[in-house]
Amino acid sequence: MTHLLPLALKSAWNRRYTLGLTLIAIALSVTLLLGIERVRQDARDSFAQAVSGTDLVVGARGSPMQLLLYAVFHLGEASNNLDWDSAQVLAAHPAVAWTIPLSLGDSHRGFPVLATTPAFFEQFRYGDKQSLALAQGKPFVGLFDVVLGAEVAQRLGYKLGDRVALTHGMEATAGTEHADKPFSVVGILARTGTPVDRTLHIGLEALEAIHLDWQGGAPIPGFAIPPELVKKFNLTPKSVTAVLVGLKTRAGVFAMQRWVASYRDEPLMAVLPGVALAQLWEMMAVAERTLLAISALVVVVSFAGLVAVVLAGLGERRRELAILRANGARPRDLFTLLALEGGAVTLAGALVGVLLLTVLTFALGPWLEAHYGLLLKMAAPGFEEMRLLGWVVLVGTLASLLPGYRAYRLSLADGLTPRV
């Protein structure tokens, strides 16, 4: 083995261009495979991190998944609202420790605006039951105060005291701006790695206030209420999108769920976030498995390329093999030589792939986080990635046995005089 290694290296160096291309193909396929695995894991993690400590999400009856997506991730279709009265009844229920009412619908330059109560800053938990922290400033107090998520502040370059105009709906089109009632930034939240980072937070009353002179999703023509006058109106919301509920004891969660489901004044439902997240993940599992299968196929294709390259080269190397044989190499040495070569290219390809992935994570991580809220960890390959990598190297080495076996057969058939 030790006397073969320098030979294998020199032989490989002699064919460095074809082998190099093969190595790059393997490296890229490994990057793809591990990249998909990493995005999968991190997406799952950051999904699961998004909400914690909330026992129930209550909203109008409909699709539990849709409610969760909209209320927690601010994604997908708006669900029906529930009456403010119902929210009040819910908050007063003896089993309930706290409630956070949420209203969605407006945005600022593509970032969703969440209208809520100051309870949000005290009760909301994410990740491992972590509470929100303010990096700068304070929670909203005044009517037109806004607290920014870390990503919003960073991406748009806002600082405390800046004026921000909200947009009605998620699309910024002309005439849908609440330009007459700008908000001032009073607080910026510390980074959480959850949708909170990409959200602007205002009070529920503020949401009412900016829509006083609106009807049916548009300003009422010729009718405007200036900001200084809005306080004269009743700014209690008529309805909210959802209510996050914390119970006094977790044990009461199913009883509470039934209570919500049988609420008489309007059709409501209560969703256990963990269960809905699991369902959501189950739905995505098919897609992610397909992705993983495709990338595994790409790896297999690149190995087919490796085997083809080494096998094709073997025809030209028959003389080389015969010379080695005449000088004492046993057929099994030649087998080892070829298998070693394939194995080394596989290993090198895998390592370059990991390196490439690290560089890409480093380079694209901030962009991915900004655009997709996906927090890629700059960590050493985890268990699952190591397992995949192990498979890759194993399959590559097994594939390399094929040229090795062919070399073995050829050297037996050719003896000392290759028939070329």
Place this chain on the structure above:
Amino acid sequence: MSLPVLLLENLLFRWPDQATACLEIAEFRVAAGEQVFIHGESGSGKSTLLNLIAGVLTPQQGNIAALGQPLSALSAAARDRFRVDHIGLIFQQFNLIPYLSVLDNVLLPCRFSARRSQRAGDPKQAAATLLQHLDLDAALWQRPASQLSVGQQQRVAAARALIGRPEIVIADEPTSALDAARQTAFLDLLQRECAAANAALLFVSHDLRLAEGFGRQVEMGQINRVAAT
């Protein structure tokens, strides 16, 4: 009489897919240090004979003993080992691994054989001495073998066959790729070095003009009964 380095007795070899024998030799022996010129037309079984002696092929019948060791008693892997330990080989052309340097090519048998390496003393020094004896300029030693002329390549192959002083050197048409003047020069060098190493030389060629310098000349027809008929 000393023990022959090579002894073939009652040898019969037939290719697996053929009905008639290809090689049938009653007896053929080579003494230590003897230089034998083997002459034969193509198809007379020369290559087969060399492959048998080198232990790559095994006969259906009969014995081949090299240095008193019956090759049939050895496993295939052991014959490979035995070959590199005791036999140096030179072929018609393309003897060298193109991407290895001249020096690495010469050192190849020492890589695979501890015995050759040990007998060479300091293998690098031995290689240098042989290359000098074979008129190869030191400037060429680190070059890849592919950059050498055919004549230079054959001399490198000779150095490789001789390193570690194997008891037998087999040369299969080593001069056929060279022009006439270089043929004689190469043959002189080869014979001189084999004599210096006390290696028996089996020189196979179809070119009778080269036979003069050899003490013993053998026609394939004389030893191979199949070719004679």
